[in-house]
Amino acid sequence: MKEISKLMEYRSGVKVVDATLRDGGLVNNFNFTDDFVRDLYRTNVKAGVDYMEFGYKASKDMFDVNAFGKWKFCNDEDIRAIVEDNDTDLKIAVMADVGRCDYKTDIIDRQDSPIDLIRVATYLHTIPAAIDVIENAKSKGYEVSCNIMAISNNQESDLRVALDMLGKSSADVLYIVDSYGSLYPEQIARVSAMYMEYAEKYNKTIGIHAHNNQQLAFANTIEAVGDGVDWLDATYASMGRGAGNCAMELLLGFLKNPKYNIYPALQFVEKQMTKLKEDGVVWGYDIQYLITGVLNQHPRTAISFTKEKRKDYTEFYKEITAQE
Amino acid sequence: MKEISKLMEYRSGVKVVDATLRDGGLVNNFNFTDDFVRDLYRTNVKAGVDYMEFGYKASKDMFDVNAFGKWKFCNDEDIRAIVEDNDTDLKIAVMADVGRCDYKTDIIDRQDSPIDLIRVATYLHTIPAAIDVIENAKSKGYEVSCNIMAISNNQESDLRVALDMLGKSSADVLYIVDSYGSLYPEQIARVSAMYMEYAEKYNKTIGIHAHNNQQLAFANTIEAVGDGVDWLDATYASMGRGAGNCAMELLLGFLKNPKYNIYPALQFVEKQMTKLKEDGVVWGYDIQYLITGVLNQHPRTAISFTKEKRKDYTEFYKEITAQE
Numbered sequence: 001m002k003e004i005s006k007l008m009e010y011r012s013g014v015k016v017v018d019a020t021l022r023d024g025g026l027v028n029n030f031n032f033t034d035d036f037v038r039d040l041y042r043t044n045v046k047a048g049v050d051y052m053e054f055g056y057k058a059s060k061d062m063f064d065v066n067a068f069g070k071w072k073f074c075n076d077e078d079i080r081a082i083v084e085d086n087d088t089d090l091k092i093a094v095m096a097d098v099g100r101c102d103y104k105t106d107i108i109d110r111q112d113s114p115i116d117l118i119r120v121a122t123y124l125h126t127i128p129a130a131i132d133v134i135e136n137a138k139s140k141g142y143e144v145s146c147n148i149m150a151i152s153n154n155q156e157s158d159l160r161v162a163l164d165m166l167g168k169s170s171a172d173v174l175y176i177v178d179s180y181g182s183l184y185p186e187q188i189a190r191v192s193a194m195y196m197e198y199a200e201k202y203n204k205t206i207g208i209h210a211h212n213n214q215q216l217a218f219a220n221t222i223e224a225v226g227d228g229v230d231w232l233d234a235t236y237a238s239m240g241r242g243a244g245n246c247a248m249e250l251l252l253g254f255l256k257n258p259k260y261n262i263y264p265a266l267q268f269v270e271k272q273m274t275k276l277k278e279d280g281v282v283w284g285y286d287i288q289y290l291i292t293g294v295l296n297q298h299p300r301t302a303i304s305f306t307k308e309k310r311k312d313y314t315e316f317y318k319e320i321t322a323q324e
Numbered sequence: 325m326k327e328i329s330k331l332m333e334y335r336s337g338v339k340v341v342d343a344t345l346r347d348g349g350l351v352n353n354f355n356f357t358d359d360f361v362r363d364l365y366r367t368n369v370k371a372g373v374d375y376m377e378f379g380y381k382a383s384k385d386m387f388d389v390n391a392f393g394k395w396k397f398c399n400d401e402d403i404r405a406i407v408e409d410n411d412t413d414l415k416i417a418v419m420a421d422v423g424r425c426d427y428k429t430d431i432i433d434r435q436d437s438p439i440d441l442i443r444v445a446t447y448l449h450t451i452p453a454a455i456d457v458i459e460n461a462k463s464k465g466y467e468v469s470c471n472i473m474a475i476s477n478n479q480e481s482d483l484r485v486a487l488d489m490l491g492k493s494s495a496d497v498l499y500i501v502d503s504y505g506s507l508y509p510e511q512i513a514r515v516s517a518m519y520m521e522y523a524e525k526y527n528k529t530i531g532i533h534a535h536n537n538q539q540l541a542f543a544n545t546i547e548a549v550g551d552g553v554d555w556l557d558a559t560y561a562s563m564g565r566g567a568g569n570c571a572m573e574l575l576l577g578f579l580k581n582p583k584y585n586i587y588p589a590l591q592f593v594e595k596q597m598t599k600l601k602e603d604g605v606v607w608g609y610d611i612q613y614l615i616t617g618v619l620n621q622h623p624r625t626a627i628s629f630t631k632e633k634r635k636d637y638t639e640f641y642k643e644i645t646a647q648e
Contacts, residue, residue, distance in 0.1 A: 184578065185509060185543060186550055212539075214574055219509060219543030226510055249611065250538055253618040254508065262618070263641065269611060270637045287573065287593060294577040294586070313594045317587065 010256040013230045015050040018248060019209070021071050022053040022095050023233075023240035027283045028276075030055055030069030036272055037071070037082050040236070045088045046264035047252060051117055053093040054079050059102045079114045086114055091143075093117035096133050098126045103133050110141030117143040120171070124154045127162045131169045138170035145173035145231070147209060151191065152182045152296050163195065167202030173231050174204050178220060181213025181243055181289065182296040185223040192227035199228075207231030210246050212238055212285050213293030217246040222254055236265065237273035239281075242299035242306075243289035282306060287313040295320065334580040337554045339374040342572060343533070345395050346377040346419050347557075347564035351607045352600075354379055354393030360596055361395075361406050364560070369412045370588035371576060375441055377417040378403050383426045403438045410438055415467075417441035420457050422450045427457050434465035441467040444495070448478045451486045455493045462494035469497035469555070471533060475515065476506045476620050487519065491526030497555050498528050502544060505537025505567055505613065506620040509547040516551035523552075531555030534570050536562055536609050537617030541570040546578055560589065561597035563605075566623035566630075567613035606630060611637045619644065 020040060021032060037054075044052045055071030063072060070078050074094045086092060092115050096103050107118060118137035122130035130146055137144045146166055151159055166174055176191055183191070188208070195206045208224040210217040210233070221232050234251045238244035249269055252262040288302035291313070297320060305316050344364060345356060361378075368376045379395030387396060394402050398418045407416060416439050420427050431442060442461035446454035454470055461468045470490055475483055490498055500515055507515070512532070519530045532548040534541040534557070545556050558575045562568035573593055576586040612626035615637070625644050634640065 184546060186546075214577070215536075215539050215542050215571070218539050222508060222510075247539070247614075249614060253538070253614060263638065266611065266615075266637045266641055270635065274635055287590065290573060290577060291590075311594065311598055313590045314587065317590055 008256065011225075011230070012257065013205070014225060014255065014257065015231045016048075016248075016251060016255070016260065017051040017053060017093065017207070017231055017233045018044050018049045018235065019053045019233045019245060020235040020239055020248070022055050023245055024235055024283070025055050025069065025071050026241040027239060028069070028281050029067070030071040032069060032071060034082070036276075039268060039272055041082055041090070043236075043264045043268040045090045047248075047261050048257075048259040049090060049248075051091045051093045053095060053119065054082075056095050056097060057101050057103065057106050057118075058097065059100055059106075061102065062100055074115075076108065076113050076115065083114050091116035093119055095119040095121055095147075096137070098122040098129045098133060101133070103136055107137060107140060107142075115142065117145065119145045119147060119175075121147045121149060121177075123149055124151070124158055124162055127165050131165065134166075134169050134171045143173075144171045145175055145207060146171045147175040147177045147207075149177045150179040150298075151176065152178060152180055152187075156194070160194070163198040167198045167204060172205060173207050174198065175207040175209055175231070175233075176224065176229065177209045178211055180296055180298060181211035181217065181293040183216070183220060184214075185216065185219050188220045188223045189227055192224050192229050196228050205230050207233065209233040211240070211293075211299075212243040212245060213289040213299065215285055217244070218250045218254075221246040221251060237269050237277075238285075239273065239276070239283055242283065242303050243285045243293070244283045288316055291317055291320065332580065335549075335554070336581065337529070338549060338579065338581065339555045340372075340572075340575060340579070340584065341375040341377060341417065341531070341555055341557045342368050342373045342559065343377045343557045343569060344559040344563055344572070346379050347569055348559055348607070349379050349393065349395050350565040351563060352393075352605050353391070354395040356393060356395060358406070360600075363592060363596055365406050365414070367560075367588045367592040369414050371572075371585050372581075372583040373414060373572075375415045375417045377419060377443065378406075380419050380421060381425050381427065381430050381442075382421065383424055383430075385426065386424055398439075400432065400437050400439065407438050415440035417443055419443040419445055419471075420461070422446040422453045422457060425457070427460055431461060431464060431466075439466065441469060443469045443471060443499075445471045445473060447473055448475070448482055448486055451489050455489065458490075458493050458495045467497075468495050469499055469531060470495045471499040471501045471531075473501045474503040474622075475500065476502060476504055476511075480518070484518070487522040491522045491528060496529060497531050498522065499531040499533055499555070499557075500548065500553065501533045502535055504620055504622060505535035505541065505617040507540070507544060508538075509540065509543050512544045512547045513551055516548050516553050520552050529554050531557065533557040535564070535617075535623075536567040536569060537613040537623065539609055541568070542574045542578075545570040545575060561593050561601075562609075563597065563600070563607055566607070566627050567609045567617070568607045612640055615641050615644065 234248040
């Protein structure tokens with residue numbers, strides 16, 4: 001059985017990454033108040049969270065800065081206004097989407113930036129482009145992770161080639177990403193074993209980013225940590241695209257390292273996340289996400305269904321299983 | 325890795341037990357309309373569900389029949405009015421709570437009853453009384469299962485004694501019950517291994533009944549089925565006490581036996597369960613249940629918190645962790 005299953009010990013290499021602003025920002029177009037972001041930052045520090053992802057470094061050529069909140073772009077000065085000198089143990093992360101980020105100009109040298117970690121998000125068919133972002137960020141002094149998205153729709157043999165390429169790159173952390181929330185824990189065990197092969201061969205760390213389409217985001221995350229995966233993404237109240245992510249408060253309740261503290265997380269959920277929901281921001285598990293998860297499809301149809309406030313799950317099921 | 329993880333096959337011994345009326349009845353005092361119950365029965369037949377639990381056989385000396393809906397008592401004639409001759413593959417179950425059921429008089433011979441299965445619910449300290457109910461039901465011709473509740477608060481050595489006693493009894497199925505929703509999948513794996521020892525020794529079948537306090541009811545159920553557990557409890561839309569149970573629609577989406585069919589389950593959730601929620605019946609995962617789950621406590625404090633429509637999670641946390 002699993003190493004972590006002793007349940008009285010912990011593995012010191014385990015790190016918790018808060019992705020609330022980044023994945024949650026996909027739900028509200030990154031329109032978080034500064035009060036929310038400051039409170040989130042303080043909460044992460046108090047809760048012992050290791051990394052806080054502020055959002056995307058999105059290309060301003062591709063995206064209208066007036067159409068989104070500022071965390072779509074994560075200007076260094078906007079982060080600095082929140083964290084000042086960040087004299088804490090919490091490290092700062094942003095995501096660079098391959099093909100949608102002007103990384104050569106928008107990511108400056110780490111010594112001049114409040115950012116510690118660049119998270120490179122890629123599909124399997126853009127690995128060479130991802131490696132270009134990785135090497136650029138590494139040369140500027142950053143820690144670098146690489147998230148390979150939508151692996152449940154890829155061939156295992158292709159994924160192995162990608163892991164070998166990334167293994168030879170400068171990336172520090174390679175992420176398992178269950179973009180469609182379609183994987184069961186027993187599949188996570190198999191995928192983790194595959195990633196761990198390359199982690200051992202190339203001395204990399206493995207992370208996991210789960211989605212909650214089948215109420216398995218937390219379960220898949222703790223499955224993975226038992227399989228040797230060290231970096232764990234979570235968001236407060238599961239806030240994230242569609243069905244959302246692994247809930248930070250569940251994860252902090254599980255982890256045994258005494259540096260983690262669930263109480264500030266509960267405070268934050270009570271004060272900030274409940275209010276977001278009351279204000280009409282919608283995310284989280286529902287039947288339409290179950291259906292796209294079971295069918296291993298991108299959740300975009302389910303997100304539209306949600307936005308239209310539809311409740312005719314059976315019609316939706318018929319629509320997205322239509323053969324013609 | 326797990327047998328079920330081949331994910332293309334199935335184990336024919338796996339059975340699905342719908343506990344919506346019984347565990348869900350704890351949420352609305354068993355006040356289901358006949359339309360709801362008939363629709364549920366038809367849905368279970370169409371979905372390929374193996375057993376449908378109608379409710380409790382509660383003692384009319386202890387409980388006022390006017391204070392509850394009829395499924396608290398499950399008179400045979402009330403079941404018969406729904407299922408008539410039950411000329412289907414769906415079997416009918418009721419629960420007999422040890423110490424709260426006049427089983428000698430209220431459970432008649434199986435040949436005269438629409439009921440097929442008596443589910444005996446017991447705590448660890450009432451195993452001899454449970455065995456009395458088991459043997460009585462068996463002598464009347466029923467299939468019999470035994471649910472040992474609240475095992476997460478018991479000693480493993482005591483549980484082993486109980487499993488040995490029940491192994492020697494006439495019970496057909498022994499159930500793992502995570503009453504507090506406090507167990508993680510890796511603990512379910514260990515508990516399942518223990519139950520399987522006795523299953524093999526005494527030729528019994530093992531079942532699981534999970535609660536969703538930590539969003540793990542489905543995950544724990546599919547962990548268990550991968551460990552050899554055959555009987556799986558679920559409820560539509562997770563309806564059940566407190567945080568509710570494993571969702572039927574998630575479970576039917578997972579199981580590969582072609583006799584199971586998710587579509588009628590989606591129809592039922594769309595038509596009936598959405599309406600129950602709109603009518604103000606409250607159940608399901610929330611932070612107060614996470615907290616009692618993590619702390620391995622009975623959810624009664626969290627249920628009160630819910631009924632009072634409180635949202636001050638941090639005060640609740642302090643109340644139930646008070647040392648004085």
